[in-house]
Amino acid sequence: MDKITNIDWEKFHFLRPEYIWMAIPMGLIILLGILVYAEKSKWKKNIAQHLQPYVIQKGTAWKSRLIHVSLLLLFAIGFIAFLGPAWNKEKKPAKKLKSKLVIALDLSQSMLTTDISPTRLERAKFKIRDFLDANPRAETALQVFSASTHTVVPFTTDYKIILDQIDGLKPAMMPGRGTGFDALFKDLDSLFTGNKAEGKIMLITDDLNGLDVQKVSTFLQDNNVALYLYPISTQSGGEVPSFVNPKRPLKIKGKTITSQLDVDTEQALSGLKNLHIMNLTLDKSDVKTVAKEISEHLVFEDSQGDKQENWNDNGYWLMIPLVFFFLFSFRKGWALYSVLFMVVLGSSCGNNKESAKDTKTVKKDTLKFADLWYTKDYQGQMDFDKKDYKKAAKEFRDPLHKGVAYYKAGNYAEARKAFEQDSSSIGKYNLGLTYAKMGDLERSKKVFEELVVSDTSMANARNNLRKVTQVMAGADSMNTKKVPLNKNRPNPKNEQNKSMEDLGGGGQKATKKDMEKQRLEETTNTGKRIGKEMDEVPDDFNSGKGQIPSNVLMRKVDDDPTLFLTKKFKYQVKKKKVIEEKTPNEW
The missing domain is CATH 1.25.40.10 (Tetratricopeptide repeat domain)
Known part of the structure; x- marks a missing residue:
């Protein structure tokens, strides 16, 4: 009510003054209607003299004039409301922006080092699962990198999609070897360029030797992001496994390759603004803390919106008297009575x-x-x-x-x-x-x-x-x-893996030929058949109308996400859709 009682007439104006000219033709139409339907005295002569007292009622001319005046008044009120009278301003609400998160996982060969049980890579996968289970609530993308950087899952709030892809990630699927931080930060820069809400990056890696402190500082200054660095390695380190036989150490020029945490680089990075070093813990407290922090600082307000003010359209206040008088503009106010009648008895009039x-x-x-x-x-x-x-x-x-x-x-x-x-x-x-x-x-x-x-x-x-x-x-x-049984086929001998350190199942690494043979045996033994689904009831079903749609064919396709991603990454590098960095190290 303060907006109505305290009107600043010096600031009073119409938001849509360009439509004022429309009052002229509308006024002429109303005036023409009044003249056409005005009472005329000529028709009275056609009524018999002795019937005129019963047909013509005197003293009601003021009622017709009142109707005409009220009609003009209703039109005037409605037209003024349409023009948008304004005399005060209100601040434009700030735009709500949500932060986005990228999980960048290192898939270089050194991530298979066993100084962190069972391996650095497997422990990183456990931490990612615990982090997503803590529900950071942000749109999250999963990227993997070695010599090149690839997107496994684009931004999504369905964390189950990310969790389904984690198990199959391994260094062997990457097209190139090494740890390419330059290619990684170029890709991250394209994702967060011009972002208004503070982005979040969780970088999980074990190799800090190739991480240039100056380039990271420049990246943080140019982009509105917070970087959570999670080094998955120890100061004592361990031997990097071979590409051919993971049980043997990697040797280059006769020298055994080891990988350990670069403490000097870690201390230098800890001094950068918006960079947080995460400490590895045996429980979930490390990732839970980060997930909680991201969740609590998820929504940001666009500061530019606070500076903008718009004139407030107060024409809607005129709609209150307009609607009120309109209900009583009909004969004896029956419009209002009919509304009340419909509200009370509208639902109880059915008789079927x-x-x-x-x-x-x-x-x-x-x-x-x-x-x-x-x-x-x-x-x-x-x-x-x-x-x-x-x-x-x-x-x-x-x-x-x-x-x-x-x-x-x-x-x-x-x-x-x-x-x-x-x-x-x-x-x-x-x-x-x-x-x-x-x-x-x-x-x-x-x-x-x-x-x-x-x-x-x-x-x-x-x-x-x-x-x-x-x-x-x-x-x-x-x-x-x-079903004829192949009695000559030997029974499978699956041995339980009793080692807490060895995740390889205790068996020999399967070749591509072995995998194809196993897939063929599984298909033959299970008797899996590819079937077609019968017609279902359509969504737009109406009784007795239309035709039931034609058959919908459903086929089950055997898929291997790891194989698909491997081919996808190689294709991206081959077609130069992704840049492959030349790294000084191959592990």
């Missing part, structure tokens, strides 16, 4: 069976505000359109729609109960699909056979009957009694 059924149902359930306006089926359809199938199934009263909602929600048991209550062809068709989903192929086949006989127009029922028959025949052919 469905309304009575809904009323009984509402008595059992908690009465909601939406029940005053919409039927349960209509509420269910709105939830169905939002793909909230569980809630829609509870709202629907029609068994066919209820069954479709349960089917989409994956609750096939309840869907079967609902479809069994519907005797239409579409209901039987959906019942057959439900039985198939539940694995009861015998009943599914029986339903489709009955439907093909009773309704010849159901072409999809014939197709699904054929599919069910084929699946049943395939299941019979896969009986274990009929």
Whole structure:
């Protein structure tokens, strides 16, 4: 109310003054309407003299004038509100910006050193898992680097995607050898150039010898980022394993290569602004602390927004008297009375069976505000359109729609109960699909056979009957009694890995030929078949309308994320999409 009572008339102006000219044609139209519909005295002469006292009522001319004046007043108030009267300013709210996080993991050969059990790389993976489990809440990207830098997972808040990719990361998948920090920071610079919210980088590496302190300082000054450096190595160090045989040390020119923590470089980096050295701990406290800090400083406000002020459009205040007088502008104020009548009695005027059924149902359930306006089926359809199938199934009263909602929600048991209550062809068709989903192929086949006989127009029922028959025949052919066994094939000898240090399984490294043979044996023994999924109930399903869509084919594809990333990284380097740095060391 202070905005209305304390108007600064010196600052008063209209935000849209260019539309003032529109008042002229609008005013002429209203004036023309008043002149056309004004009372004329000519028609009174056509009424018999003895009937005029009963037809013409005197003394009501002021009412018509009041209507004309009120009409002009309503137009004037509405037009002024449209022009946007303003006399005060308000600050523009600051824009909310969220920080982003990049996890850069070193995949050089020295990360396989065992001075940190089980290896530096495996301990780094454990720490990444603990860090993401602590939920830093920031959009996170996973990058790996050696001589070149590659993106494994782009920015995402679904940490499960990152966790699924961690296990397969290993130095052998990288196209080049060494530790290329220059290429890494060039890639990070492209990600955080011009960012307004402070970015976060968690750099996990064991080789600080190749990390140029001056270049890191320049990077931090040019970009609005905070760098968390996590050195995964010890001062005593250890021997770097060989590329060919991990159980033997790496030798170059007859010299055994060792890797240890560079304390001098670590101390020099600790003095840089916005760089934090993380200390390795046996528990999760180190990464939990960082995750909490990132989560608490996730949202930033754009400082430029605080300096901007906009004129406040106060025209909406004029809408209050406009709406109030408009309700009473009709004959005897019936507009206002009709609104009150609809609010009180609008939901109880139904007289059909469905309304009575809904009323009984509402008595059992908690009465909601939406029940005053919409039927349960209509509420269910709105939830169905939002793909909230569980809630829609509870709202629907029609068994066919209820069954479709349960089917989409994956609750096939309840869907079967609902479809069994519907005797239409579409209901039987959906019942057959439900039985198939539940694995009861015998009943599914029986339903489709009955439907093909009773309704010849159901072409999809014939197709699904054929599919069910084929699946049943395939299941019979896969009986274990009929499968010839290869008695000459030796039994697999898998030995348990009892070593806490050795993660290799205690066995010999498998060759590519061995892996292909093992994959072939797994496919043959399991009898895995590539099948096709039957028709599902469409999202835009309406009872008795439209056609059921054509078959949706689903195929299972065997994938190996590690192999895919390896080929992807090599392709990026080959096509020069990623720069491969020439590093002084090959490990």
